[in-house]
Amino acid sequence: MTDVNDRLLHARVVNDIRARIASGDLAVEKRIPSTAQLVEEYGVSISVVRRAVDTLKNEGLLQGQPGKGVYVIATPEQVAAERRSLESLASEVADLRTDLQALTKRLDSDSHARTVATEVAELRSAVEQLYARLGYAYPTSDAGTPKRRHRNTGT
Template sequence: MTDPTGRTLYLQIVDDLRSQIASGELRVGDPIPSTTALQKQYGHSITVVRKAVEVLRNEGLVFGQPGKAVYVQATPASVEAERVSVEDLAQQVADLRTQVMELRGTVEQLYTRLGHPYPNDDAGQPARHRKTGT
């Protein structure tokens, strides 16, 4: 379902509510209008309105439960900042993995230079740190 401009109806609602949240018209902690109120405001079916709210929920902008109010949880800017932070964290983890593999290679070389075999588990794989239990 689209309007004459070609924009999907539920995305029109998403864009408008997202804009209200970004501008502060709807603030974090505020309830968004009910499904019925949104249906009347935009003149679209309940299905279209629910889809729009679902998109906002998936974006992390709102939260709620069926039969209860849906509240603004974050602004688009804060969600974007968090997403960037998660991407940065993923890159840091990848960098650390590379460093660990390089260190492992160095440790294996040191064992070889000392004339000792690198510790392996029963399957021939390098042993992992194990807790000595009681």
């Protein structure tokens, strides 16, 4: 019963903080209340508050700054717009990969193989640059999904 209760409390805290961010009550670039303040405000345990904050960090709404606190970095609307933008970009990348595969197949039968090879190399370079701009490593096989690169290390 406690596990179900904790999940309900967690959802309530997450939804309330998310709503406060959306309304501007907790503004972008501003620090949210401390864990102790949130515990007192919501009347829940520290673990419930920490899980709620972690959930909102994973959603891209909050970011912790060691020794300083946790800050709002985006509104739910901004995160949704970015997600839609990334989905659109991913679709474009998929289209480019399809074009690249088609050009590669043409290489085998095309009498202008050198020209096509140059076009393929340029297209691949453009796709690799697009992946890099998105912070992803270019996949080495068609079966794999893009892997997120670490922001600071580029690996």
